[in-house]
Amino acid sequence: MTFEVRTSSLPGRPAAIGSAGPFTLVVDRPADGGGDGLGFNGGQLLYLAVAGCVSNDLFREASAAGIALHRVEVTVHGDFAGDPAVSTDVSYDVRVDGDASEARLRELVARVDAIAEIPNSLRRGTAVRLRHAEVTGAADAL
Numbered sequence: 001m002t003f004e005v006r007t008s009s010l011p012g013r014p015a016a017i018g019s020a021g022p023f024t025l026v027v028d029r030p031a032d033g034g035g036d037g038l039g040f041n042g043g044q045l046l047y048l049a050v051a052g053c054v055s056n057d058l059f060r061e062a063s064a065a066g067i068a069l070h071r072v073e074v075t076v077h078g079d080f081a082g083d084p085a086v087s088t089d090v091s092y093d094v095r096v097d098g099d100a101s102e103a104r105l106r107e108l109v110a111r112v113d114a115i116a117e118i119p120n121s122l123r124r125g126t127a128v129r130l131r132h133a134e135v136t137g138a139a140d141a142l
Helices: 042-064 102-115 117-123
Strands: 006-007 018-021 023-027 069-077 093-100
Touching: 042 069, 042 093, 042 102, 042 117, 093 102, 102 117
Parallel strands: none
Antiparallel strands: 006 018, 018 023, 069 093
16 A cells, blocks of 8 residues: 655645545644644654554554553654754653553563554665655746
8 A cells, every 4th residue: 555645735824734535634833933833843743653653553463462452652752953953863652551461561562663664664764755846936037
Protein backbone atom coordinates (compact mmCIF):
# COMPACT_ATOMS: atom_id res chain seq x y z
CA MET A 1 0.00 0.00 0.00
CA THR A 2 1.32 3.43 -0.93
CA PHE A 3 0.47 6.29 1.39
CA GLU A 4 -0.29 9.78 0.19
CA VAL A 5 -0.82 12.68 2.56
CA ARG A 6 -1.30 16.33 1.70
CA THR A 7 -1.38 19.75 3.28
CA SER A 8 -3.36 22.62 1.81
CA SER A 9 -3.03 26.06 3.35
CA LEU A 10 -6.08 28.03 4.32
CA PRO A 11 -6.66 30.99 1.97
CA GLY A 12 -4.23 33.78 2.89
CA ARG A 13 -3.13 32.02 6.09
CA PRO A 14 -0.06 30.01 7.12
CA ALA A 15 -2.23 27.33 8.77
CA ALA A 16 -3.05 24.29 6.66
CA ILE A 17 -5.32 21.29 6.72
CA GLY A 18 -3.39 18.05 6.57
CA SER A 19 -5.25 15.13 5.07
CA ALA A 20 -4.88 11.44 4.41
CA GLY A 21 -8.01 10.13 2.73
CA PRO A 22 -10.97 11.10 4.93
CA PHE A 23 -8.83 12.03 7.95
CA THR A 24 -7.72 15.59 8.69
CA LEU A 25 -5.81 17.67 11.21
CA VAL A 26 -4.56 21.23 11.42
CA VAL A 27 -0.90 21.95 10.63
CA ASP A 28 0.51 25.32 11.70
CA ARG A 29 3.31 27.19 13.39
CA PRO A 30 3.08 28.89 16.78
CA ALA A 31 1.82 32.47 16.62
CA ASP A 32 5.22 33.77 17.81
CA GLY A 33 6.82 31.88 14.89
CA GLY A 34 4.67 33.48 12.18
CA GLY A 35 1.75 31.06 12.28
CA ASP A 36 -1.78 31.18 13.55
CA GLY A 37 -1.08 28.80 16.45
CA LEU A 38 -4.02 26.61 15.45
CA GLY A 39 -2.45 23.17 15.16
CA PHE A 40 0.52 20.85 15.19
CA ASN A 41 3.85 22.03 13.82
CA GLY A 42 6.01 19.71 11.72
CA GLY A 43 8.22 18.63 14.61
CA GLN A 44 5.22 17.71 16.72
CA LEU A 45 3.81 15.72 13.79
CA LEU A 46 7.09 13.83 13.40
CA TYR A 47 7.10 12.86 17.06
CA LEU A 48 3.36 12.15 16.97
CA ALA A 49 4.03 9.73 14.10
CA VAL A 50 6.43 7.83 16.38
CA ALA A 51 3.87 7.76 19.22
CA GLY A 52 1.00 6.78 16.94
CA CYS A 53 2.97 4.00 15.30
CA VAL A 54 4.12 2.51 18.60
CA SER A 55 0.60 2.72 20.04
CA ASN A 56 -0.99 1.11 16.97
CA ASP A 57 1.65 -1.62 16.86
CA LEU A 58 1.19 -2.40 20.55
CA PHE A 59 -2.51 -3.05 19.95
CA ARG A 60 -1.85 -5.05 16.76
CA GLU A 61 0.83 -7.25 18.30
CA ALA A 62 -1.11 -7.70 21.54
CA SER A 63 -4.13 -8.91 19.61
CA ALA A 64 -1.97 -11.37 17.65
CA ALA A 65 -0.60 -12.69 20.97
CA GLY A 66 -4.05 -13.00 22.54
CA ILE A 67 -3.47 -10.14 24.97
CA ALA A 68 -6.19 -7.58 25.64
CA LEU A 69 -4.82 -4.09 26.26
CA HIS A 70 -6.90 -1.74 28.34
CA ARG A 71 -4.76 1.38 28.06
CA VAL A 72 -1.67 2.45 26.13
CA GLU A 73 0.13 5.74 26.57
CA VAL A 74 3.19 6.70 24.51
CA THR A 75 5.13 9.89 25.25
CA VAL A 76 7.81 10.97 22.78
CA HIS A 77 10.67 13.35 23.63
CA GLY A 78 12.85 15.29 21.20
CA ASP A 79 13.91 18.72 20.04
CA PHE A 80 15.36 20.45 17.02
CA ALA A 81 18.76 22.11 16.86
CA GLY A 82 21.29 23.39 14.34
CA ASP A 83 21.13 25.37 11.13
CA PRO A 84 19.29 23.98 9.31
CA ALA A 85 17.44 22.57 12.29
CA VAL A 86 17.26 18.78 12.52
CA SER A 87 15.79 16.55 15.15
CA THR A 88 17.90 15.67 18.13
CA ASP A 89 17.78 12.07 19.32
CA VAL A 90 14.24 10.87 19.90
CA SER A 91 13.23 8.83 22.92
CA TYR A 92 9.89 7.54 24.08
CA ASP A 93 8.20 6.17 27.18
CA VAL A 94 5.42 3.58 27.13
CA ARG A 95 2.73 2.78 29.71
CA VAL A 96 0.73 -0.38 29.04
CA ASP A 97 -2.15 -1.83 31.02
CA GLY A 98 -3.32 -5.26 29.88
CA ASP A 99 -4.62 -8.64 30.93
CA ALA A 100 -1.24 -10.39 30.73
CA SER A 101 1.60 -10.76 33.20
CA GLU A 102 4.12 -7.96 33.57
CA ALA A 103 6.74 -10.17 31.89
CA ARG A 104 4.52 -10.76 28.82
CA LEU A 105 3.70 -7.06 28.57
CA ARG A 106 7.41 -6.18 28.74
CA GLU A 107 8.06 -8.71 25.96
CA LEU A 108 5.30 -7.08 23.93
CA VAL A 109 6.84 -3.63 24.39
CA ALA A 110 10.29 -4.94 23.42
CA ARG A 111 8.87 -6.65 20.29
CA VAL A 112 7.10 -3.49 19.19
CA ASP A 113 10.23 -1.42 19.81
CA ALA A 114 12.09 -3.77 17.47
CA ILE A 115 9.50 -3.80 14.66
CA ALA A 116 7.65 -0.45 14.75
CA GLU A 117 7.78 1.03 11.25
CA ILE A 118 8.16 4.74 11.99
CA PRO A 119 10.89 4.41 14.65
CA ASN A 120 12.74 1.97 12.38
CA SER A 121 12.43 4.34 9.41
CA LEU A 122 14.05 7.09 11.48
CA ARG A 123 16.69 4.74 12.90
CA ARG A 124 17.68 3.64 9.41
CA GLY A 125 17.70 7.12 7.90
CA THR A 126 14.93 6.95 5.30
CA ALA A 127 15.74 9.22 2.36
CA VAL A 128 13.41 12.14 1.66
CA ARG A 129 13.54 13.80 -1.77
CA LEU A 130 11.71 16.66 -3.47
CA ARG A 131 9.96 14.97 -6.41
CA HIS A 132 8.30 17.92 -8.17
CA ALA A 133 7.67 21.63 -7.59
CA GLU A 134 4.96 23.63 -9.33
CA VAL A 135 5.19 27.35 -8.71
CA THR A 136 3.11 30.31 -9.81
CA GLY A 137 4.53 33.76 -9.29
CA ALA A 138 3.71 37.32 -10.16
CA ALA A 139 4.76 38.53 -13.59
CA ASP A 140 8.40 39.63 -13.59
CA ALA A 141 8.82 43.40 -13.38
CA LEU A 142 10.97 45.11 -16.02
